Amino acid sequence: MHCVRKITNDLSWVGANDRRLAMFEGVYSVPYGVSYNSYLLLDEKTVLFDTVDRAVGHRFFENIAEALGDRPLDYLVIQHVEPDHSATLEDLLFRYPNVKIVCNAKTLSMIQQFFALDINAQVVKEGDTLNTGQHTLHFFMAPMVHWPEVMVTYDSTDKILFSADAFGNFGALNGALFADEVDFQRDYMSEARRYYANIVGKYGSQVQSLLNKTSALAVDMICPLHGFVWRNNLPDIFSKYALWSRYQPEENGVMIAYASVYGNTENVAEILSYRLRERGVKTVMYDVSVTPASEIIAAAFQWSHLVFASTTYNAGIFVSMEELLSDLIAHNIQNRTVALIENGSWAPTSGGLMREKLEKCKNISILDQTISIHSSPKLSQIAEIDAMAQSLATDFPQTTVAKPRETTVASIDPAAMFKLSYGLFVLTAKEGTKDNGCIINTASQITESPLRISVAVRKVNLTHDMIRKSGEFNLSILTESTPFRMIEQFGFHGGKDTDKFAGCDYEERAVNGVRYVPEHANSVISGKVVDAHDHTTHTVFIADVTQTLVLSGEPSLTYQFYFDHIKPKPQPPGGDKKGFVCKICGYVFEGDNLPSDFICPLCKHGVQDFEPA
Ligand code: FEO
Secondary structure, eight states, X not given: OOOOEEEETTEEEOOEEESOOSEETTTEEOTTOEEEOOEEEESSSEEEEOOOOGGGHHHHHHHHHHHHTTOOOOEEEOXXXXXXXXXXXXXXXXXXXXXXXXXXXXXXXXXXXXXXXXXXXXXXXXXXXXXXXXXXXXXXXXXXXXXXXXXXXXXXXXXXXXXXXXXXXXXXXXXXXXXXXXXXXXXXXXXXXXXXXXIIGGGXXXXXXXXXXXXXXXXXXXXXXXXXXXXXXXXXXXXXHHHHHTTOOSEEEEEEEEEOSSSHHHHHHHHHHHHHHHTTOOEEEEETTTSOHHHHHHHHHHEEEEEEEEEEETTEEOHHHHHHHHHHHHTTOOSEEEEEEEEOSSOOOHHHHHHHHHTTSTTEEEEEEEEEESSSXXXXXXXXXXXXXXHHHTTSOOOOOXXXXXXXSOOOOGGGGGGSOOBOEEEEEEETTEEEEEEESOEEEEETTTTEEEEEXXXXXXXXXXXXXHOEEEEEEEBTTOOHHHHHHHHSSOTTTSOTTTTOOOOOBOTTSOBOOOTTEEEEEEEEEEEEEEETTEEEEEEEEEEEEEOOOOOBOBHHHIIIIISOOOOOOSTTOOEEEETTTOOEEESSOXXXXXXXXXXXXXXXXXXXX
């Protein structure tokens, strides 16, 4: 019996799940099963996106028949030829002989490699489109994510990205189709990480290219070939891909993988783990003879520091550790700190051999110290283990709790607030055809999943009102090269009477339609407001991150740097006149007394930000 689920009015999931498969691709255990996704679009023309693995072909054809009804199948878009998505192609062509295949040239040649088929296909290349009535499909090549012929398809009508293998996860769908129908972070992120690291982990730069292409698109939904469809919280998965593809760790902590025959190597690994925990460092441990390599490879992509402990076996590295390291190196692991432990009853060599292998990886820093055990650890080696724990722990921020000073009066010294490491940002918004922006120093990330930020905006600013109404903004993160004129331009004038962008020779807008500042900014973050809190003079907006752009590697501008290097030094009033100077913009108020309700005419800050000139 068919088992179909609607995604939109005219798009259905017609895939199927396999919970009997022991090893995906013959190498990756899938204890929670796997889904093979296929999607059917019913527009004026009907379009099927990819087929499925042979194991679930029966259900797949029932699903297509149900979703199509009495309509013909007009197009099959083949995004990926790997047989988990194409094994039922011949059967499909037998059932729907008039279907037109849409694919790229590489796909066509690979189909001929796999199948004895003479296909008359519509061959597409980068940027080509196919109009199916109400929908326009755009094709983008994504070579090596995960095979060379891979392409993705963007439906610009419904803003859906059909992403082939990208953004998928292991695990059967179990009735839930959308990532927001399950606790993805708790139950499935580890399977998404394991899928990424093992399936496309080797091809980080190619994944980066795909991310660059998708960042230019307004994507409301992702339909991958495995796992859940993303219709909410897309930055949750985009941000993970950004980290994974750059081989940047997600978490500070130490992953310890050990190969131990009689428990002595394990003993040392465990002592090290305890010594690290005592220093406040997070640790995870894996016995490489027990835990599947795919899980340990995923963990290596997750954690910042890696320890490998192996006994010596046949004068080499223990077999399961050797396999793990070869696999890890094949997956291009980089940007990690590594420590090594070896054991050997008569000729320990595994430490040196592991070092030799890992030294070939890019940007891997291996501690000089290798702990060498002869059969079992000795009391005299506790200091060595302690020293390794200390060396690793120095990379992690230490949390020390200072004894509070005895105080009897709760006083507030405003200087303490300036010790917070504020940045400086241009916050932009729009209303109708009016663009506006202001300078703020109060933006910060509040959660990673969902990816959310907060911005506090003065209520007197026009940008504030625009964000209140539109719920959208862009935050341009200023760099140390920012000239004072830019702070003046966006910070010292009201937007109600002036055009903040007057004289700017750039017109860039993010996908949300709001302008941003590409000059003297290293990144842009687009936010969609999900909550707002009134705080007397300011509103704190809480927003989901909907898009990010990295523009340069220049250091971000801090409030401190601005005061030290950018803000002109205030000129004292002439003669013996007295006055007060605004610490924010340098405006000088001349007079003996500053009225308590005085507002700086330039930057709109109050008397608390003035000091005697
Ligand atoms: Fe799901 Fe690369 O195939």
